[in-house]
Each structure stands twice: as C-alpha cells, then as structure tokens.
Amino acid sequence: MSTQAATAAARRSKITPERERELYGAVLDLLREGGYDAVTMEGVAARTKCGKATLYRQWKTKSQLVTAALDKSRRSLFTGIDTGTLAGDLRAAAVAAAARRGADTELMEAVGQAYLHHPDLRRALRETVINPEVAALDAMLRRGVERGEIAPDHPAIPFVAPGFLGVLRVEPLFEDRFPAADALPAYLEAVILPALGLTPPGGHRPAP
Structure with missing residues (x-):
C-alpha cells in the first residue's frame, strides 16, 4: 500500500463501515443521476446528513x-480468481466482468467525459480503479508463465490487459455488434486465448 493510500485509509478509519457505505452510495447515485458534474461535496453532505467539513x-x-x-x-471484481490454469483464470475474469456489465456501464459512462477533462480525476481513477484491475490480470499472466503455459517473452502478453479492459469500456459504443452480455467472454475465446496459444486448432473451447 502506498503512503498516500495508507494515509487515506487512516483518515477513513474514523468513519464506521456503515457510514462509509452510505456516503459511497450517495456518490454513486449522484453519478448515475447526473454524471460527474452533478456530484458535489455539498450534495453528498445533504443527502447523507454529513458535515461537509467531514467529507x-x-x-x-x-x-x-x-x-x-x-x-x-x-x-x-477479480478477487480470489485462481483456477490453476491461465485460460481458466481469464475465463473466470471475463465471466465476472460480464456479470457486472450493467451496473459498471452506467458508472463508467457517468465519468467518461470527466475523465478526459479533469486530470485529478484521471489520476485518481488510474490509481484506485484501473491499475488494480490491470495488476490482477498481469498476475494471472505471471502465474501462467511460472507454470510454463506461455513463454515469458510472448509478444501478446503486454496487450492482454489493455484488450480485455478495452472491450469493457467500448462495448456500449458497439451494441449492434455486441448485443449480448457475453461479449467479453466471446472476445476472450476469439482473440485473446488464440493470441496466447491457449486454444486448440480451430479456436474451439476445450471441453470442461
């Protein structure tokens, strides 16, 4: 944990977990209702009857x-995934992400434009949301290398996390091509696993 994260955790420890969930819930509700600009410290304080100074x-x-x-x-999202194989880990991660598709899409759309125009939000999102997801996927790849499933210098490795998470972010823009909630698992089978050499000839998923 970074020094900044540890300091933030220490500050938040003064608020009970129940109160923290209430505050976060108000933030997410405001995001869904009006986007990033609709969220203000004053608005969260009013909804939760919390002092603005406390926030x-x-x-x-x-x-x-x-x-x-x-x-x-x-x-x-990816906590606890360790199936014993790289293909199994990535499939489990894709299923977990697809299951969260609806709720996540609303929130990501709410902060999408703000992400481009607010550097402080961009930095914070990368640190607290994007980087942990990338780290989890990279850890799956490292385990695959350690088990000998893929070579450590496989050229597809650097592109797995960006491709995996990129589909999640752009999926709403291509609803005509991805009408079902299983777009990410399908992309995994069609693109990522073949690129890593983890599917048999013809690209068919192996029988369980």
Missing part, C-alpha cells in the same frame, strides 16, 4: 471521493 477532511477533493466510491463498488 473534505476524509477525502480532500471530490475526485478522491468519487474514485474511492468507484473503487469500493468494483474492488472484488
């Missing part, structure tokens, strides 16, 4: 509060 003391800025709420809502 600033705990999170310092709106961007930190928003990203903390997003991080809390997504923290368990």
